[in-house]
Amino acid sequence: MARLELKNLNKTFSPKVVPVKDISLTVEDGEFLTLLGPSGCGKSTVLRMIAGLEEPTRGQVVLGGEEITFRRPGDRNMAMVFQSYALYPHMTVAENLASGLKLKNVPRAEIKQRVAEVAQLLGLEELLNRKPGQMSGGQRQRVAVGRALVRQAQVFLLDEPLSNLDALLRERVRADLKQIFATQKAPVVYVTHDQTEAMTLSSKVAVLNNGYVQQLAPPDRIYSHPANLFVAGFVGSPQMNLLTLPCRGRYALLGNFQIPLLDIPTVPPQIVLGIRPENVRVARPEDEYIIQGRVFLVEHLGMHNLVSVRVNGAHSESEPQTVRALLPTDQVWSNEEIKLALPPQNIHWFDVESGDSLVGRQRVQTMS
Template identity: 70%
Template sequence: MAKLEIRNLNKTYTPKVIPVKDVSLTVEDDEFLTLLGPSGCGKSTILRLIAGLEAPTRGRITIGNRDVTNLPPGDRNIAMVFQSYALYPHMTVYDNIASGLKLKKTPTEEIKGRVAEAARSLGLEELMNRKPGQMSGGQRQRVALARALVRNPDVFLLDEPLSNLDALLREKVRAEIKQLFAEQRVPVVYVTHDQTEAMTLSTKVAVLNKGLVQQLDAPSRIYNNPANLFVAGFVGSPQMNLLTLNCQGRYAMLGDFRVHLPDIPTSPSQIVFGIRPENVRVAAAEYPHTIKGRVILTENLGMNYLISVRVRGSQADSIILRALLPTDQSWNEEEITLALPPQFIHWFDVQTGDDIVSRQKLAVGG
């Protein structure tokens, strides 16, 4: 078993181009870590640094307590699955899967056994004599996965392996990947900009932006307890409502309505209010925290309606709140009363973007 650790990793190309600034991560034997973030955030560069395809400017990489920072890729015992599949077009499926083992001069009988096992686990038995050009994208991706599996590596690295697949096929292969790597018991590092992949596959997610880790946590905590404005805005679809509001005493002013602030030492002049559209409700009698507004847009998403509401008392277009409502829900098209359950409200500092409540808990040792 091998634990992957990276400490204070930095990659600098020029003084203005620093894709990885200072990243420290640990991935245990049975963990599936996803690096999630927008294009240019540094996630693929981190993967290439772990693989040895690029050398870090600073920092240290260890696999199973072995320092591999300056080792070539072939000496790290890692297996990488690329976005482009990277299959040999002139080779059959069998030869593609076996290629890495042959380079290591693995005995022929052992190669046959490992290839047969990987092909069986990925449903490739009937395709062993085909070449990549004779297969679909999903089949080629499974061949690339099988080629990684047969190597029995210390670490698996996957660089956006599903991005070239259509939506239905992506969902199918995603489920296969989850089952497959649950059985491997080695560290897995997966790179994607797709939050659905990150949330469904991972035991841990590292959300990155501008070369820094914004939050490292379990998927449920990334979603329910975002550490800052970037994480809150990036994770979730539809995106979280994030509104900068003026404060009066212990209240934030949402149009004509007052929302009680959390228990923090000082009362700010402004604060960022956040609530996910699926946590906004059509008000019932038992809800004490409600606002009124006019529905200005309704989008049918199939299972739900996404409605945009201009909050009463706000200036035109200045405060728009979105709510995700079931399609069997009815409301007055002219005016709607919405409930904002306090347990789903997030508060962020206007200047730093940090979650205020979590920061306060840390300050008092909670």
């Protein structure tokens, strides 16, 4: 097993097309790193450079202390699972699993043993004689993963492997993948635009946008301490409330209400307040930061209602400030005045121009 290092990777197709501008990160043995970001952020291009399917314009790919930047894909001892499964339709499951080993001239007895072990691990024993056209999407995906596992590679690469599955099947296969790769000790690099996959599967997440890593951290840290506005808005469902507010003295003004800026050395003319809907609650008498407004939209989400509230005194009627809250379904909210609490330990502050976080939640907690 080996550490995978990416050093200042850049991929330039033309002066106007630079999907990867400068990316550096490290994946240790046993780590599951997810490259998360919207379409066009560079995540699949990074994966292809790791695999050797694209050559970097600049930068290095290092595996186990050895540079492999320009080594051929077949010489990298990496296994890749594609979005389209990429199974041979004329071969059985057993033949698909064994195909990569045969190309490497692995002895027949060892091939048989490895195929049997992977088939048992993935629950494919009864499918070994079937062809891909005779199987469901979830079964084909397990075969694609099995073909990667049977190689016993140094690194596993997965390019949006669940995107072709329906929602229920995706949830089941996602749980399977988490268990399967928990038993592997090799680095795993997983590409997706689905934040649920990133948060549930990963030991570490790299959020990408515009060719750069916006934040690299464990999933819980990404969620609770977003480094900038992009990460705050991209990670989390429902999306974080992000409100651009004017400042006066040591306060941010949200409509008729003042919110103290407790731990910001230099207060700017404007600031962005961020708070997740699940952290906004119906106000209690003992709450410190209370706002009031009128409910104008209620979205039923099963266990909760997503309630949208126009804050009193916030801008004009044509440009109101809206706060969304995840509230229990035991009360019906419809076009009525409501008081909401914004717990100070859950508030994030961001710079309007750079988008960078101005204060971490942990420091707010010590001041409040």
